[in-house]
Amino acid sequence: MARAADILVETLLKHGVDRVFCVPGESYLAVIDAMFDAPEIDVVTTRHEGGASFMAVADAKMTGKPGIIMCSRGPGATNAAIGVHVAQQDAVPMVMFVGQVAREDLGRSAFQEVNYSQTFGDMAKWVVEITDADKVAENVRRAFTIAQSGIPGPVIVSLPEDMLLDETDAPALGPTAVTQPQPSAGDIAEICDMLTRAKRPVIIAGGQVGGEEGRNALRAVSEAWNVPVATSWRHQDIFDTSHPNFACHLAFNMPPVFKDTLNEADLIIAIGTRLGDVVTQGYKIPEAPRPKQKLVHIYNDAEPLGKVFDTDLSVVADATKTLQAIAQINAPEAPEGRDDWISKTHALGADKMVWDTVEAEDGVPFGNVVAHLRDVVDDDAVTAIDAGNFSTFVHRLFDYKTTHTQLAAVAGAMGMGMPAAVAGALRAPDRQVICFVGDGGYQMTGNEISVAVERNLPIRVIVSNNGSLGTIRLYQEKTYPDRTLATDMTNPDFVKIAEAYGAKGFKIESNDDIAPVIKEAFAVDGPSLIEVNASLEYLAAYINMSQIRDSVKK
Secondary structure (H helix, E strand, C coil): CEEEEHHHHHHHHHHHCCCCEEECCCHHHHHHHHHCCCCCCCCEECCHHHHHHHHHHHHHHCCCCCCCEEEECCCCCCCCCCCHHHHHHHHHEEEEEEEEEHHHHHHCCCCCCCCCHHHCCCCCCCECCCHHHHHHHHHHHHHHHHCCCCCCCCCEEEEECCHHHHHHHHCCCCCCCCCCCCHHHHHHHHHHHHHHCCCEEEECCCCCHHHHCCCCCCCCHHHHHHHCEEEEECCHHHHCCCCCEEEEECCCCCCHHHHHCCCCCCCCCCCCCCCCCCCCCCECCCCCCCCCCCEEECHHHHCCCCCCCCCEEECCCCHHHHHHHHCCCCCCCCCHHHHHHHHHHHHHHHHHHHHHCCCCCCCCCCCHHHHHCCCCCCCCCCECCCCCCCCHHHHCCCCCCCEEEECCCCCCCCHHHHHHHHHHHHCCCCCCCEEEHHHHHHHHHHHHHHHHCCCCCCEEEEECCCCHHHHHHHHHHHHCCCCCCCCCCCCCCCHHHHHHCCCCEEEECCCHHHHHHHHHHHCCCCCEEEEEEEECCCCCCCCCCCHHHHHHHH
16 A cells, blocks of 8 residues: 555656656645655756746657646646646647645635636646545546647646545556557658649648657658748747758748748648647638648647648648658659749748848847857757747747757747746756846746756856837837837846846847857856847847837838
């Protein structure tokens, strides 16, 4: 006989769990006690449940396995909700274990009681409350299976505190094999036939094309069939941006030429992406509901197929296996004009990579900093990117390779940057980890730098401080000109805050500071933070404040 808490931890070990992120709480104290006897599990104590949930998402992106968060009931669980939402939006597997009131108090509105099925039902793939100690192992195993099956996502496991102390003779259980749907020979033949007949095909590749195998297969198909590749929002690391077949990254507010050019395609193969509104530029690439060109949509779950777009071919299959199968088919000689098509699409991204150092009266254009980093960043660096207009410079100018890893919330949640950097550095201690974050996002979860300090993680945090919530300010300037409200911020001295936590702090106040400050900050043994006195005039990579105001006047 063993406590339910001990069986839970043994089951985690059988599932290969080696790290959990948590804020400790009395409602699951027995689980914490059980982990004392499981040194194989690294227990990372975060400073806020939101930070813990972001770290779990980032860890899942690094490993491809479920990220694990543990938190206490009520306030702890609701604090963690942001990461649950991100896991759902980003299609990332996560299992959240959350304490609950004692079974006899369920339904009585007891202290910090929350009905997790109601609270998380719209975000999670499954919510289970385990009231029987004999069912712990089987429910935890099912949680892992569901989190990884079909469209990956979050699962919530509620643990009444008294149940965790019950003894059981039900053993810990190992994982169930999770298999992905395979493409049929007929589907592969039809896709190849459509590629053969197309004059201007394009591949839109999404996050399901993950891992080294998927990236290699994508490149093999692109090269063998001479097809340009556009990467979906915040998945730039799946295809080299310098590759001649790279077309562009489909992000928010891209110049109209991106949409116009890609819609010249006569065949779009969307693979490993749900084709959401950001990737399709507001459901314009392709056009909804009936695309202007042939559309093949390949995803490992039927849910998004045909949901928004009429498709000529829908395939429920794993992206990597599908790409590998296509790569094995001998491709015919590309039709006349294909080289011109590839060059035209490649120019979309390549032209935007050009960035000359610019001067601004109100600070340092953030693009100047990112452009300099291209010469000093390792080929296998991990980039953790928060939400905000500052990030458009990273997405535009960072020279991503398939050996890089991009950790960023597709959901667009502010606060992801610092926690993701911590998770990335813990998982890849020998790789360079760079965190790009705005002044608003850093003030949401920047306290997680304390984890980097206690673990001596060599994270390089670059804070764009323009004194504004830049993304909302941009929309405000476009939609409600001369009526700025709630987007200006009075910020602290981020360097002093970093130093108070025990990190090294640096400041970039002019273009002349960029090279020497980055060199010094990147050489620190442990975490370092660079505060950039960023220009508000240059608040985004594709448009500046003056251009916005001029366009509104017209």
